[in-house]
Every structure is written in C-alpha cells, then in structure tokens.
Amino acid sequence: MGLGAAGAWLIALIVFDVTQRRLPNALTLPGAVAVLTVAAIAGRGPAAAVGALALAAVYLVVHLVAPAAMGGGDVKLALGLGGLSGAFGVDAWVLAAVVAPLLTAVWGLLVLATGSGTRHAAVPHGPSMCVATAAAVALVLT
Secondary structure, three states, X not given: OOHHHHHHHHHHHHHHHHHHOOOOHHHHHHHHHHHHXXXXXXXXXXXXXXXXXXXXXXXXHHHHHOOOOXXXXXXXXXXXXXXXXXXXXXXXXXXXXXXXXHHHHHHHHHHHHHOOOOOOOOOOOHHHHHHHHHHHHHHHHO
C-alpha cells in the first residue's frame, strides 16, 4: 500500500464512519493486512507489527472497559493505523495515538457547543484516528 493508496483508504474510512456510523471489516481488516504487508516488504515489518498490536491492545482495553465509548470497528482500525504509524517510528506512533482521542474530544465539544448534538450524542472516533495518523506520518516525512 503506497502513500496514495493509504490516503485513499483513510478517506474511505472517514467518509464511511461519518455517514454510516460504523467501520466495516471490509475496510479495516484488508487495510491492516495491506499496511503490514507493505511495511514488511519495505523492511519495516517488525516496527509496524509492534505498532499495530500495541495500538489495538490499548483500544481493546478501552472497548472492554467501556464498550459504548469505543466500538469494535475502532479496535480493528487500530491494527492498520497502528501499523502504519509504527512503520514510521515511535514518534509517529505516539503522536498518532495521543492526537486521535484529543481530536475526538475537541469534535465532541464543538458538537455540544454548537447545539448540533445532545449531551449523549456520540461522535465517531475513526475519522480522528485517520487524521491523526495521516498527520503523524506527514510530519515524519517532511
């Protein structure tokens, strides 16, 4: 998965999660496989695998503790995005992992502040995960 393909994958995930309020296996799992495969071919397989497993583990714990706060699709997406950011180093991985929940929190506060949601309205986390990962990788590449 080249950077252009990764970008298209991220956009598809964002659009799907915003419009359908879910992240389908048909997008999350093949994307994770593609990311990990390309990382392995590029000689970054171990870093990508550690990144994928570490981020998915964190998301899985949150999902198990508070299932309403973190969906299973986000956990599966964490495999691919953790692998993608992990392939570009620890700095990219940490940046993506920290910025994603911050973006979701800001988005949620904006929804509440504008009155376009209720106190219990949920905002999808997948778009924040995708944007944070893309930004982290872009920062490392520049």
